[in-house]
Amino acid sequence: MKITASIGALALLAGLAAPVLADDNMTVAKGSVAPGDGHTVTLKGNSLPLAGSPVRVGEPLPAATLVNGSMQPINIAEANGKVRIINVVPSLDTPVCDAQTHELVEKDPALAQAIELVTVSMDLPFAQQRWARAAKVKGVTFLSDHRSGDFGMNNGLLIQPLRLLARAVIVTDKDGVVRYLQVVPEVTELPDMDAAMSAAKGLM
Numbered sequence: 001m002k003i004t005a006s007i008g009a010l011a012l013l014a015g016l017a018a019p020v021l022a023d024d025n026m027t028v029a030k031g032s033v034a035p036g037d038g039h040t041v042t043l044k045g046n047s048l049p050l051a052g053s054p055v056r057v058g059e060p061l062p063a064a065t066l067v068n069g070s071m072q073p074i075n076i077a078e079a080n081g082k083v084r085i086i087n088v089v090p091s092l093d094t095p096v097c098d099a100q101t102h103e104l105v106e107k108d109p110a111l112a113q114a115i116e117l118v119t120v121s122m123d124l125p126f127a128q129q130r131w132a133r134a135a136k137v138k139g140v141t142f143l144s145d146h147r148s149g150d151f152g153m154n155n156g157l158l159i160q161p162l163r164l165l166a167r168a169v170i171v172t173d174k175d176g177v178v179r180y181l182q183v184v185p186e187v188t189e190l191p192d193m194d195a196a197m198s199a200a201k202g203l204m
Contacts, residue, residue, distance in 0.1 A: 029189040032182045036156030041166050043187045051160040052153035064150040066143035069129045079176030083115040083203045088168040092131040103193050122146050169196040173203045
């Protein structure tokens with residue numbers, strides 16, 4: 001039973017990483033699902049359970065220890081006096097995550113310089129840095145949740161069967177309080193980055 005489930009999860013993950021042609025249109029999700037235990041996202045229509053305690057708008061971003069590119073532990077809840085857009089992706093080595101992270105940086109360059117941009121995934125820090133170099137992306141802090149899964153569990157964004165993070169965007173204010181949240185219902189779709197950036201602008 002466990003072997004069958006694992007094979008199914010790997011098949012779904014392979015689908016997430018399938019090549020996307022340059023002229024393919026990626027769907028932007030306008031809705032959101034609730035994070036945390038008892039809720040689900042879908043991957044190509046297949047339901048996948050979320051695990052953990054849900055992050056909530058109006059409350060401080062939960063503490064979670066992640067690892068940066070220098071392999072140093074970072075508590076993402078520590079406010080630094082800046083508005084932040086936290087870009088959560090399953091894996092940077094997939095077309096939708098690649099497009100989402102480029103959009104984070106390139107959609108509004110003036111905003112990108114005025115706030116802090118963070119990307120969180122389960123990728124190893126080495127893989128995150130490799131992607132950033134290849135993509136020529138600057139001005140983004142990459143944090144990895146691979147070691148403990150704290151971020152996923154403490155925000156209710158862990159896709160338990162795959163041990164990947166759900167696709168999401170979180171905006172926090174200068175005090176580290178969550179002011180905007182979108183958890184994308186279908187993992188193969190992009191988040192509404194326009195809405196997230198509008199929320200960030202409203203906090204400046």
